[in-house]
Amino acid sequence: MTDTTTEDQEIKKNVLSRMKRIEGQVRGxxxxxxxxxxxxxxxxxxxxxxxxxxxxxxxxxxRYMLRCYADAMKExxxxxEALDKFIKVLTGFIEG
Structure with a gap:
């Protein structure tokens, strides 16, 4: 099983890379x-x-699930309440 912190950092790196690529596409x-x-x-x-x-x-x-939800459970x-917050975040993206 992968360490959550390591997986979190890999996701962050991947997202930043994708955003830079998307930025280039938008400029194109x-x-x-x-x-x-x-x-x-x-x-x-x-x-x-x-x-x-x-x-x-x-x-x-x-990444939200790995960091925010998992951290809330650890604390x-x-x-x-934590699940309701996640659902609110998720449905905000679905509706938007």
Missing amino acids: IQGMVEAGKECEAILVQVRAVRSALQSANKLILK GADEK
Whole structure:
């Protein structure tokens, strides 16, 4: 089994790498719009960014569970309260 801290750091590194890549993709889209590229090509890139953000979101939620929820349990927090907070965070992303 992987050490939670090590896994947390790997997730953080992965998320930061993805965000830098996404930032580059968004700048590329801006350039495409400025250059008057075809809408279909721009939309393909927008879909790619959306997909990349969804993948990053999954990792961030996993990190939340590893850090926030797990830490709350270690500190003796009420399990239902901690779970309710996680559900609130999760549904906020689903609804948004």
